[in-house]
Amino acid sequence: MIADTGRPGANVRSFSSAEFKAEASPIRLAPPLLPVARRRAFQTLGVALIAACSGDDLTGPSVADHLNGRRIAVAADNGKIAFGSERDGNHEVYVMNPDGTSETNLTNNPAIDMTPEWSPDGTMIAFASDRDGFPVLLDIFVMNADGTNPINLTNSVNTDLAPSWSPDGTKIAFHTFRDAGIGLQSEIYVMDADGSNQVNLTQNAAIDVFPKWSPDGTKIAFMRQVPFSSDAEIFVMDAATGANQTNITNNPASDGNASWSPDGSKIAFGSSRDDNFGEVYVMNADGSGVVRLTTEGGNGEPAWSPDGTKIVFATDRDGDLQIYAMDADGSNQVALTAPPGRNALPHWGVAPGTSGTCAEGVSEARSRIAQLFAGRPILRLVLNILLFRMQQAGFPNAEMNFGRLLDFTVQEGIITPQDAAALKDLVSPC
Numbered sequence: 419m420i421a422d423t424g425r426p427g428a429n430v431r432s433f434s435s436a437e438f439k440a441e442a443s444p445i446r447l448a449p450p451l452l453p454v455a456r457r458r459a460f461q462t463l464g465v466a467l468i469a470a471c472s473g474d475d476l477t478g479p480s481v482a483d484h485l486n487g488r489r490i491a492v493a494a495d496n497g498k499i500a501f502g503s504e505r506d507g508n509h510e511v512y513v514m515n516p517d518g519t520s521e522t523n524l525t526n527n528p529a530i531d532m533t534p535e536w537s538p539d540g541t542m543i544a545f546a547s548d549r550d551g552f553p554v555l556l557d558i559f560v561m562n563a564d565g566t567n568p569i570n571l572t573n574s575v576n577t578d579l580a581p582s583w584s585p586d587g588t589k590i591a592f593h594t595f596r597d598a599g600i601g602l603q604s605e606i607y608v609m610d611a612d613g614s615n616q617v618n619l620t621q622n623a624a625i626d627v628f629p630k631w632s633p634d635g636t637k638i639a640f641m642r643q644v645p646f647s648s649d650a651e652i653f654v655m656d657a658a659t660g661a662n663q664t665n666i667t668n669n670p671a672s673d674g675n676a677s678w679s680p681d682g683s684k685i686a687f688g689s690s691r692d693d694n695f696g697e698v699y700v701m702n703a704d705g706s707g708v709v710r711l712t713t714e715g716g717n718g719e720p721a722w723s724p725d726g727t728k729i730v731f732a733t734d735r736d737g738d739l740q741i742y743a744m745d746a747d748g749s750n751q752v753a754l755t756a757p758p759g760r761n762a763l764p765h766w767g768v769a770p771g772t773s774g775t776c777a778e779g780v781s782e783a784r785s786r787i788a789q790l791f792a793g794r795p796i797l798r799l800v801l802n803i804l805l806f807r808m809q810q811a812g813f814p815n816a817e818m819n820f821g822r823l824l825d826f827t828v829q830e831g832i833i834t835p836q837d838a839a840a841l842k843d844l845v846s847p848c
C-alpha cells in the first residue's frame with residue numbers, strides 16, 4: 419500500500435440476562451448495631467434518598483465529566499480491536515479483546531479483506547475487500563460485528579479503501595483511486611452509510627488517503643502525498659464540504675495515519691521525521707505540541723482506545739509486523755499479537771450498548787428497573803427520580819447517586835452485580 423508511513427504500514431461486556439431476585443426483604447431504616455459495611459450502605463441509601471427528594475446534590479463532584487456537552491468515554495466503553503492480518507496466507511479482518519485474547523477471523527475469504535473500522539456504536543465493521551472480482555478491485559463493505567452479512571457499498575471500477583464512519587454513524591468516508599486514470603491521484607470521498615450519495619471532497623492531483631472523521635463530526639483528517647515525493651502531510655478539512663484543507667504537520671518527512679483521541683483534542687500519527695522506519699507521535703488537533711511516543715523504529719498506524727487511555731499501533735520490532743498497545747503517554751508497550759503473520763492497521767471499537775444517547779439509556783434503564791425492582795416501590799421511585807434528574811440540567815450528581823443506590827441494592831442482595839453494572843452502563847451517556 420503506497421500510503422504507509424514508514425514500514426508498518428474489556429471485552430465486550432455480556433450482561434447476564436436480567437436476573438430478578440424475588441426474595442425481597444423490606445427496607446429497614448437505621449437498625450441498631452449494623453455491621454460497618456451495611457451501615458455504609460444505609461448511609462448511601464439515605465444520601466441518595468435525600469438527594470433524589472430534595473433536588474440537591476449533596477455528595478461532591480460528579481463522576482460523569484462532560485466536555486462541550488459530550489461525555490468523556492470511560493473504561494467500560496472499550497470494546498474489541500479490529501485489525502488486518504495476513505496470517506492465513508491472504509488478507510483477513512480479525513478482531514481481538516483489548517488484551518490480545520480471542521483473536522477471531524471475521525472474513526474467512528480468499529480475497530483481500532483489510533482496513534477495518536468499527537461503527538460508532540460497535541455493532542458493525544466497515545472494511546475494504548476485492549471479493550467481487552476484477553474489474554471491481556477493492557470496494558468498501560460493511561458487515562456485522564460477528565462477520566455476518568457483508569454488503570458491498572461502492573461497487574466501483576477502481577480501488578476504494580480505508581473507510582471511516584462519521585460519529586453519528588450516518589456517513590462513511592473512504593479514499594479511492596477511481597478518478598486517477600492511469601496516475602496515482604487519490605481522493606477522499608464521503609457517502610451515506612448505505613453507499614448512496616458518494617461525493618469527492620478533495621478534487622486535486624495529490625494522493626489523498628486514509629480519512630479519519632473527528633469525534634465531533636465537523637472535520638476529517640487525512641494524509642496527502644505529492645505523487646513521487648517521499649513527503650506526506652496530515653491535513654484536516656471540513657467534513658461537510660471539504661473546505662479549509664489545512665496542513666497540520668508541515669514537516670519534510672512522511673506523516674500520516676492520523677487517529678483522533680476520543681475527546682477530539684489530540685491526533686496520534688505515524689512519522690519518519692526522526693528515523694526512516696517510523697515512530698508514533700501525538701499532537702494537539704491543531705498540529706502543535708508534538709510528542710514522540712515510541713523509539714525503536716518501525717512503529718506506526720496508531721489508534722486510540724475508546725476511553726482515551728491507550729493507543730494501539732503496528733510495529734515490526736519483533737521481526738514481523740505486529741499489533742502492540744501502550745498507555746497514551748507511550749509507557750507500558752506490550753504485544754497483543756505474535757508471529758507468524760503480519761498484522762496491521764488496528765482500530766479499537768466501543769463496546770456495544772455504551773454509545774447510545776442519554777435518553778435511549780434512561781428509557782431502557784426504566785424498563786429494566788420496573789422488572790428488577792417490581793416488589794420494591796420505594797427503590798423504584800427513587801431510582802426513577804434520579805433517572806429523570808440525569809436528563810435535566812442542574813443535577814450533576816444524579817448519575818453518581820444512581821450508581822451508589824445500585825451498589826446498595828447489590829449489597830442487600832436485591833439485584834446482582836451484573837444487573838447493577840448493566841444499569842450503570844445504560845446511563846453512562848448521560
Ligand SMILES: [Ca+2]
Nearest residue numbers: 509527529531
Ligand atoms: Ca481474505
Ligand SMILES: [Ca+2]
Nearest residue numbers: 554556574576
Ligand atoms: Ca472498487
Ligand SMILES: [Ca+2]
Nearest residue numbers: 604622624626
Ligand atoms: Ca487528490
Ligand SMILES: [Ca+2]
Nearest residue numbers: 650669671673
Ligand atoms: Ca511531512
